[in-house]
Amino acid sequence: MDTKEDERIVYVISKLSSSNPEKVLSGLIEIRTRIIKSREGIEKFLERGGIEPVIKQLTKTNQENHG
Structure with missing residues (x-):
């Protein structure tokens, strides 16, 4: 992945x-x-810290839905 793709991943996160x-x-x-459709995309997503924001969002949504 090139720098533009790296920047895109950071923006999406x-x-x-x-x-x-x-x-x-x-x-x-x-x-x-678009991002995790390839092994390289998954690796970049993980390297850029993508899991933590996803978990936070899922936790927030779950709390809103279940009080």
């Missing part, structure tokens, strides 16, 4: 911290459809 639900959903969809 940052979307997960948004207070806008549509932006978060867009980020999750892009992660699934």
Whole structure:
């Protein structure tokens, strides 16, 4: 992956911290459809710290749904 792709991954990960639900959903969809479709993409996603924001978002959503 080149620098542009690395920057894109970082940008998409940052979307997960948004207070806008549509932006978060867009980020999750892009992660699934464009970033983690290859081993290299998965590795870059992990290297850029992508798991923690996903877990935070899922935890937040779960708490909102189940009080």
